[in-house]
Each structure stands twice: as structure tokens, then as C-alpha cells.
Amino acid sequence: MEESAVVEVRVRVPAKVNLFLAVRGVRDDGYHELATVLQTVDLHDEVTARLLGTPWAMQHPAARKLMQLSLAHDGGAAVPDDDDNLVLRAAHGLLEELCVPSDATPEELERAPRTELSLAKRIPVAAGMAGGSADAAATLLALDRLWGAGLGPDALRPLAADIGADVPFCLAGGTALATGTGTDTARVLSRGDFHWVVGVSGEGLSTPAVYAAYDDLDLGPSVIEPDIVLQAVRSGDVDLLAGALHNDLETAAIALRPALADRLEDMYEAGALRAIVSGSGPTVVALAPDEHAAREIAERVGDRFAQVCVVRSPAGGPRLAERTLQPA
Ligand code: ATP
Helix, strand or coil: CCCEEEEEEEEEEEEEEEEEEEEEEEEECEEEEEEEEEEEEEEEEEEEEEECHHHHHHCCCCHHHHHHHEEEEEECCCCCCCCCCCCHHHHHHHHHHCCCCCCCHHHHHCCCCCCEEEEEEECCCCCCHHHHHHHHHHHHHHHHHHHCCCHHHHHHHHHHHHHHHCHHHHHHCEEEEECCCCCEEEEEECCCCEEEEECCHHHHHHHHHHHHHHHHCCCCCCCCCCCCHHHHHHHCCCHHHHHHHHECHHHHHCCCCCCCHHHHHHHCCCCCEEEEEEECCCCEEEECCCHHHHHHHHHHHHHHHCCCEEEEEEECCEEEEEEEECEE
């Protein structure tokens, strides 16, 4: 019996918060070594990948090398439309991995299969919530399935790490301890849910600029360990977690954007158990005792941020849905 062909894959992928981030030092190549605990939150982007033309063309060995890619998104001007978009970077990376370089003639290209990618952007941009990394991970998973490559999340990891430090984490989601440059991840067991208020600034902060400020301030290397955060996550103890949340990059983010210190104070005044800058910022996340309290805090700080949302963590990992076409 002939197999049905996958024509559309949709991947819903969550954002993350860093519960703990310690900078261990700078390597000779300029990359920073980290120890960080990441957890997904239920704020999602969605990547849809569609194969156009004849899906059966994918069974031809030359098809992949002739693949044409396009991208549409609803993320506004802050999200690139071209090959700088991490969705297209991931797609090109996977194509390169899967096939020989293209020496196709224009006539062949006419008949080549086409993959249309579309991105529904809900994760705030340049907010330290790994939005672009999540999109890259979603794209790798979607195209791995759509193109029938069958690599799976484990085999996609090296490619994910080449695209960005948070991308390997985003392939699996959940809760993880990441070391090295952030690409070596180990799954962490967690119990229960945590409720957060996320305060997004109107203007993003560049991650490299925050690391540069960290180096300029001569703040590292840091020796603090994530043990208590891991214990809090394993036991679902919100008070223990509130006391243990830690981010070495917070001082650097505040040095670049002093108003962030006031935004943290706003969260405390509104009733947060603890408020920290998320990752490289400028997003501020506040841990609330429960969901009801999180909604009240969000209401109180609504006018202090460009966008405020209430989220729950952990939010699992990417979710894949597909549409197939039966052969005629
Ligand atoms: P991280 O938390 O991993 O440091 P971030 O959440 O701070 O990342 P992103 O939202 O990934 O930051 O965006 C950083 C920059 O990447 C943006 O300013 C934008 O120019 C570029 N970019 C490329 N692809 C995307 C994408 N798919 N979504 C958002 N930004 C993208």
C-alpha cells in the first residue's frame, strides 16, 4: 500500500523563563559559559510548514536540493522577513544537512517542490523569552516531519546548537539545566505549576549588548549553584523557588536600562513573591503565590509595561499537528 504524504505540519512552541542563570566565565572565542535553569511558559508561537506542488516529488532524491522556501509572519517590523529570520536560518540549515548543494537548472527549479513557512508570533520579540529560538526549534521539528527526514529531536540537537544557544532547549521544552554555552541540556523533573506575571518593555534589549555590559562591569565569574532552584522545581514549592530565583545578567540589564529597577519594585508593590529580569531582559517576570494573585498583580502593574501577561510554567514542549494527503 502506498503511504499517505504529509502536506502540512503545524508546531506550537512555548516561550521560556530562566529560573536561574549564572555566568561561569568567558571562553577564548568570546562565548560565555553558563549554568542556567530554563522552564517553558504557556505563551506560544506557531510555525506552519506547507509542502506545495506534488508531495510525491519529495520521494525523488533531487527534490530536497531543489526546494524553494518562503516565509510570511505577523510579527511586525521587529521580526525580519529575510534569511536573518531564525525560521529561515533553521530551514536552510536543515536543507544543507539533508542534501547535496544545488546545481539545478532554471527549468528544474520551475518544477521544484516549494515549502511555505508561516509564523504566528505571540512571544514578545527581543524580550529574553527565547522567541526566535523557539521558532527555530519549531521549524526544525516541522520540516523534519514534512520532508520525511525522520531525524527526530535528538539528532536535530547539533544543528539546533549551531543556530543559537537556546534552540536545543526549545526542541524539548519542559524544565532543563543547561551548561556550556547553554546548549548542553539535561532534563529536570518538576512537580506542580508556577504562576507568573510577565512585564514586557516597549523596546527590546540586545542579548550580546547585555553580555558585553556584564563583562565591562567585571561581575564574573559567578560560583553560585542552582541546587535550591532545582529542589524547589522538583517539589513544586513556590516559596522556596521565590527565595532561590537568580540571574547574574540582571545587574548588566539594569545598567543598560536603569528603569528596570523601578519595574521590579512595581512588581513587589503589587504583591509579587519575587521579581527578576528574565534572561538578558528587558522582560521582568514576577512569581505569584497562585493564579488568582498573578491576575491581581497583572491588573495593578498594567500601566507600567508595554504588555503584561499572566503565564503558567512549566508548559511542556513543542506540539506537532499534521495534515496528510492520500495518493490519487
Ligand atoms: P533569547 O531569550 O534567546 O536571548 P530573545 O527572546 O531575547 O532571545 P528574540 O525574540 O529571539 O530575542 O529576538 C532577538 C532578535 O532576533 C530580534 O531582534 C530579531 O531581529 C531577530 N529574529 C530573528 N528571527 C526572529 C524570530 N523568528 N522571532 C523574533 N525575532 C527574530
